[in-house]
Amino acid sequence: MNWYSSVQVLSKVLEQLAVTDGAGTLLDADAGFALFREWIEECRGERRRVYFVGNGASASMASHFSTDLAKNADVPTEVFTDCSLITATGNDFGYEQTFAYPLGQRMVPGEVLIAISSSGNSPNVVAAVARARELGGRSVTITAMSQDNRMRALGDLNFYLPADSYGMAESGHGAVLHHLIDLFTQRGA
Template identity: 50%
Template structure:
């Protein structure tokens, strides 16, 4: 059973598809190189990487926000404060919990990293639309259906043909670790 699971994960990761705004026709290696360059430029300018997601994807957003700040010396921001999320959900709408704070903070020089296993979470999709309209860079990580909304919304889109949340979340963590490791400074 374990070997089958790891084989499924390897198959899923090796079947990743990358798309974007005329970016990365040569696939993953080029996409990661472009993403690394975007991140290094953002770091040099002192701009911000916003990371968003729901549930386990929110946990990943928080985890990688902390690791990027610590290891890559990048300014990061997540919206995981329970008071903020519940106030916005109650007073406005849950599909706006990321849009509302981004309206007040996001600039055209920033980056939004959107993580969604289904690729159809309205709050994540709405945030990507706002970021694109603002002119910020948008990176998406999605899975499940090949026709999910998020898959075509970013400057770089990583899609995994995962059929379960566990496989999608594990694959997304692998993508995020690979990116973070590429922009991190070696330990002192």
């Protein structure tokens, strides 16, 4: 595959972004982003947190966009990428609890969890989404690969890209999250 073919594949993946609400109702992409922004603005106004979770490259994105949102939109954020926290929690409670356990110590009703997973089936990210629901928080999932991945049915708002490779999924997720940040920076919010 040459460069232009890769660009065309990524463009097609991005054009097919599917956004659904918690009931599985398909939303217009701009309406989904507007709701996403509204929830974050509510957190900002009430000094509540927006949490980010993900594994591997998705953990890097979680860290990156947690920083971007805090810096560019003045939103309190937290990301669970601390090595000591992950290894202690994984050792004591099992790897599946690496995000759900600390989220349970921190999240209060009305806060938002942004859960990023290329496959949408990462057990520790799925567990965090379930824990956020138990705590009265809102969950936004950002997934790819299989259209019937587990996370896509769990979030209050779900962004799904029909990418069939990790490279396309991760590039697409970066574009989705950069668009969210741009919604705050382009309007002078």
